[in-house]
Amino acid sequence: MMTLExxxxxxxxxxxxxxLVSLxxxxxxxxxxxxxxxxxSLQEVLDGCRDRNFLPGFTTPDVLNIFARGL
Structure with missing residues (x-):
């Protein structure tokens, strides 16, 4: 028989x-x-770099294709 203790x-x-399980x-x-x-955070940094550096001058499909192959 089990005691209260x-x-x-x-x-x-x-x-x-x-x-322990909850921890x-x-x-x-x-x-x-x-x-x-x-x-x-990394995605935000990469998006910022892309928007600043590539979108204004490199919007031709050929240049973007070369860049995509480089990644």
Missing amino acids: SIYYIGQTLAVLAI LFLTFQTMQNTRAVRAS
């Missing part, structure tokens, strides 16, 4: 496990968010 210890163990989940979510923010 053993039920208490089981409850505490389950609470600690739940906290692992938060770590995973933070890593995914960091990757998404970095990718978005």
Whole structure:
């Protein structure tokens, strides 16, 4: 038969496990968010470079095709 003390210890163990699982989940979510923010930032930088450097003077299909093959 289980005593109140053993039920208490089981409850505490389950609470600690739940906290650890939630911390692992938060770590995973933070890593995914960091990757998404970095990718978005890089895309913004590349879009800015493209808009500043290539759109005004290099709008002919031949030049853009050469540039695309270079990437």
